Amino acid sequence: MGKSVIVIGGGIAGMTAAGMLARQGYEVTLLEKENETGGHVAHWDRLFPDRRKASEVLEFTGEGMKDVHVARGISISRITRQNNEFTVTCGMQDAGSVMKSHFTANALIVATGFDLFEARRKEEYGYGIYNNVITSADLEVKFKSGKGILTAEGKIPKRIGIIHCVGSRDEKVGNLYCSKVCCVTGVKQAIELKEMYPGSVVFSFYMDLRMYDRNFEELYYEAQQKWGISFIRGRLSECAENPDGSIVIRTEDTLTGKPLKMTVDLLVLLVGFVPAAGTASVAGMIGLKTGTDGFVNPADSHIQNNLSGIPGVFLTGAVKGPVSVTEAIADARAAAALTSEYLTASIEEHA
Amino acid sequence: MKVEGKRLIWNDYQKEIAGDNYFYVRSCVRQNFFPGAEKTFLRYMKELGKDVFENPSHTTCSGIGYHSDIVPFETAMTMVARQFALMTEAGYRNFVTSCITSFGLYSEVLETWHHFPEIEEKIRVHLKNATGREFVKPENLAHASDVTFKLRKEISDAGKYRLVNHVTGAPIRVVEHIGCHYSRMFPSKGVGGAEYPYVLVGMIEEWGGEVIDYPERRHCCGFGFRQYLVKANRGYSISASKKKFDSMKPYKPELILTNCPGCPMFLDRWQYAISEMEGTTYGEGGQGIPVVTYEELAGLLLGYDPWDLGLQVHQVPVEPLLDKIGIPYDPEKKFLDKEGNSMGQPKSPTHLKFY
Structure with missing residues (x-):
């Protein structure tokens, strides 16, 4: 076929799109800033709603990428376009030194994904200061390690708090959008904690629970009816640390209209999505448009959701906003299909 | 608790503080509460060679x-x-306030004018019509604790004493309490931000003490305006202070350091009131926890006489703190005025240890 594609970003969306195009015979190069592909999924233990192993999904996706050329440890410094050919100039880590390299292709897929909200920015929650305040991502790493979930003092947490919407729907930190997947992640993690420690009590503090997809609501019911998890409608106001390391939390139970102060042994902050640090620079190099939230705007939110508005440049995954793993995979396949269509048309135009 | 986490936040909130040539405005209440605090600020500023100007007609x-x-x-x-306008007429551009409420109000006014220039113009007309005056906005607005924070090393270098127990060498354990209007309205206008302010912590660290964080650190001191100013609400005021004392007690603090007019007043006076109401005291062996302002503490470490600082009018006796640091004082002169005449002596509390 002789046509080539560069995929920027080696998370689940970038991997899926790259694999699909390679299997169709295109020459595909995937550029990843980290030393390993897999993005956030690589650090996750189990996925909602069925709690299947994240590693299984990653393994499946990785197997589909056998013919993809993967360049790791990449730092992109320049992207140019000339005569329908893109040139990406990068720095590459090689044995401790940075080498300059160039990649060329007929199309680009931007899959720079997302970063997790930096929980430290909610200063009043004490992440990075109080030892027993962790994030949902930290919890997944602990789940994945198989070593159990213990407090910083090495004890089984008897009382666990889970805080929804940390860094999402929060005007104070400048993020008005919903990160979409945290609600069900919080429900999943609450169940997993109860499975691990049936004698512990788990409290979930939420604004409202957005169980938007199939089997999510059922999971929420299971959490309440089977596992006895307490869901309290109220946002966390602030945290403090007791002499024994336990965490004092202040919130309001908005259904009873009463302020609430309680102590938990472990507090989990459900951190949301923010645009990846690399998105803004890549967007600037290509001329992509971003919204006030920092995510990249597609050409049309309904019918051209994978198009960027720039010929030959396609978008997929969380670069456009929060998505679940399932949605990222479906979106990547759509982006790959449109990229293939563009390259085929391009061949015909030049035939 | 990880202090390095706090340091990351402190790095995010560094404010510019002028180095000299200050126009100083006093608090309308502090001289009644802690009569030596403002005088002490002016004294060490002068000794450090700084130019501080006051206009007695400020209100x-x-x-x-x-x-x-x-x-x-x-x-x-x-x-x-x-x-x-008074600052402008005196030829100064660096405005320093003694009071936290004032600092908050000045910040709020400048921020309002920044976002709504038409309001600033309207106020200029009001001032001109009422007084004939005009003004230039300050180039730098700081609270006097900001200035003291900036000079903390110079104060330390000039000091006679360190904030350590002179017998054991252990750092004095200090609870710091920041006035609400210092940075809670505008976190970027306070050293260290709103959640973990650094302004007093920086002084304590520099002067040798150990900072105690405790669960109710952010809780109201007990002033909170309406909860004290409205007499019927004063139960809220004392219960707010009591909540703080109960929370800090397990950490065995030896000193409470403050930077606001209201906080030292209520953290000091209510210790006495609680001891009379319940027989509860929060220091060692029936003592209270001494409460001082940053000016008073700087003055103590610089070697000023405790009674010149006005520490005898504190309700919680400060002698345990002076003994620990090794600061000499004459008990016989505690209640004498400058001429050596008796100022009268308060009745001894029922439970709080008195000196």
Whole structure:
């Protein structure tokens, strides 16, 4: 076929799109800033709603990428376009030194994904200061390690708090959008904690629970009816640390209209999505448009959701906003299909 | 607790503080509460070679009236404008306030004018019509604790004493309490931000003490305007202070350091009131926890006589702190005025250990 594609970003969306195009015979190069592909999924233990192993999904996706050329440890410094050919100039880590390299292709897929909200920015929650305040991502790493979930003092947490919407729907930190997947992640993690420690009590503090997809609501019911998890409608106001390391939390139970102060042994902050640090620079190099939230705007939110508005440049995954793993995979396949269509048309135009 | 986590936040909130040539405005209440604090600030500033100018015709900023819904914002802004006019007329550009409520109000007014220039123009007209004055806005606005924070090393270098137990060498364990209007309204205007302010922590660290964080650190000192100013609400005031004392007690603090007019007043006076009401004391062996302002503490470490600092009018005796640091004092002179005449002596509390 002789046509080539560069995929920027080696998370689940970038991997899926790259694999699909390679299997169709295109020459595909995937550029990843980290030393390993897999993005956030690589650090996750189990996925909602069925709690299947994240590693299984990653393994499946990785197997589909056998013919993809993967360049790791990449730092992109320049992207140019000339005569329908893109040139990406990068720095590459090689044995401790940075080498300059160039990649060329007929199309680009931007899959720079997302970063997790930096929980430290909610200063009043004490992440990075109080030892027993962790994030949902930290919890997944602990789940994945198989070593159990213990407090910083090495004890089984008897009382666990889970805080929804940390860094999402929060005007104070400048993020008005919903990160979409945290609600069900919080429900999943609450169940997993109860499975691990049936004698512990788990409290979930939420604004409202957005169980938007199939089997999510059922999971929420299971959490309440089977596992006895307490869901309290109220946002966390602030945290403090007791002499024994336990965490004092202040919130309001908005259904009873009463302020609430309680102590938990472990507090989990459900951190949301923010645009990846690399998105803004890549967007600037290509001329992509971003919204006030920092995510990249597609050409049309309904019918051209994978198009960027720039010929030959396609978008997929969380670069456009929060998505679940399932949605990222479906979106990547759509982006790959449109990229293939563009390259085929391009061949015909030049035939 | 990980202090390095706090340091990351402190790095995010560094404010510019002028190094010299300050126009100083006093608090309307502090001289009644802690009569030596402002005088002490002026004393060490002079000794450190800094130029601080005062105009005796400056007035209240009206902040307490404003926050009590007695003084309308437009009136408060015009009074603030007059203070700025006095600064302008004196040829100064660095405005320093003694009071936290004032600092908050000045910050609020400047921020309002920044976002709504038409309001600033309206206030300029009000001031001109009422007084004939005009003003230039300050180039630098700081609270006096900001200035003391900036000079903390110079104070330390000039000091006679360290904030350590002179017998054991252990750091004095200090609870710091920041006035609400210092940075809670505008975190970027306070050293260290709103959640973990660094302004007093920096002084304590520099002067040798150990900072105690405790669960109710952010809780109200007990002033909170309406909960004290409205007499019927005073139960809220003392219960707020009590909540703090109960929370800090397990950490065995030896000193409470403050930077606001209201906080030292209530953290000091209510310890006495609680001891009379319940027989509860919060220091060692029936003592209270001494409460001082940052000016008083700087003065103590610089070797000023404790009675010149006005520490004898504190309700919680400060002698345990002086003994630990090794600061000499004459008990016989505690209640004598400058001429050596007796000022009268308060009745001894029932439970709180008195000296």
